[in-house]
Amino acid sequence: MAGYGDHAADIYNLDVRPDDIWVVAFSRSGTTWLQELLWLLENNLDYDGAAKTPLTKRYAFIEYPTMSSEVKKGPPTAGNSSGATVDDFRNFHTLQSPRFVKTHLPLSLLPPKLLDTAKVFYIARDPRDVAVSFHFMHKLFRYFDEDVQFTEFWELFKKDLLLHMPLFPHIEEAWTKRDHPNMTFLFYEEMQKDLCSVIDKVSKALGKEYTNEQKKKLAEHLNFENMKKSSTLKYGKEDKDTEIKFMRKGLSGNWVKYFNTDELKREAEEYMETHLSKTDLTFPDLA
Incomplete structure (x- = not known):
């Protein structure tokens, strides 16, 4: 990433507090969905607070400034959002606890005591x-022109020639921990198949307990179609008539519509087999 090298040490050496809550994920893996779930569970289901405050303010996106070619000097002005975040690694130490953190960096590039x-x-x-x-995200944020086809994008993706790549080592690092x-x-597929069980799992990790009725209401709030309507959960200039949206479809298995030739299907299968053969990681079957 442009600018990352100059600030890798700043991020690696960030001070971590025991009450921090970190969301770590490769881009387009369900980060926003998990962020909203976590924040509400930790904040006693404060739906009003969530509705009033954008996710970009509730979470510090720590490496965000390193993703642009020019990093602004000095800490960001409080409450002055860059679009994708208000707070980042530059003013992270000034934030009040508990701090909520979002990052697309792999664990190996984050503070070692995290x-x-x-x-x-x-x-x-x-x-x-x-x-x-990821293909549509690159168009949404104008990294690529809108006329770039998925087949062209896939060539770059499978060769790890895109922002945030490589993907598999990112996942495998976390899997081993x-x-x-x-x-x-x-797993994203877990959340889609049985969101209530994920709510239970996350609640337990946070040391929180909620009634079945409260969890049912939360699951309804986290329904993808409901989340798409919230202006506090998305950013970027969207095109209503295309798939160029921050919150697009939220479907698992939708990839089959884009790997729509025998050659693409074979390449996708080989890509998965090559990488999964090196680990005991398997992705959930939604069938």
């Missing part, structure tokens, strides 16, 4: 669905 100090929630998603969503007491490893 897992031993704070709670970490990682979410992984089938890489084929990530590739499709899944049994750490401060790590909660989740």
Whole structure:
């Protein structure tokens, strides 16, 4: 990432507090969904607070300034959002506890004492669905022109030639830490198939207890179609008539519509087999 090298040490050496809550994920893997779930569970289901405050203010996106070619000098002005975040690594030490953190960096580039100090929630998603969503994200944020086809994008994706890549090592690092007491490893497909069980799992990790009725209401709030309507959960200039949206479809297995030739299907299968053969990681079957 442009600018990251100059600030890698700043991020790696960030001070971590025991009551921090970190959301770690590769881009387009369900980060926003998990952020909203976590924030509400930790804040006693404060729906009014969530509705009044954008997610970009509730969470510090720590590496965000390093993703642009020019990093502004000095800490950001309080309450002055850059669009994707209000707070980042530059003013992270000034934020009041408990701090909520979002990052797309892999664990190896984050503070080494992170897992031993704070709670970490990682979410992984089938890489084929990530590739499709990532394709539209690159158009949404004008990284690519709108006429770039998925086949062109896929060529770059499978060769790890895009922002945030490589994907599999990112997931595998977290997977190897899944049994750490401060790590909660989740799958996007899990959330889609049985959101209530994920709510239970995350509640337990946070030390929170809620009634069945409260959890049912939360699951309804987290329904993808309901979340799409919230202006506090998205950013970027959207095109209502296309799939170029921050919150697009939220479907698992939708990748089959884009890997729509025998060659693309074969390449996707080979891509998955090559990487999964190196690990005991498997993605949930939604059938």
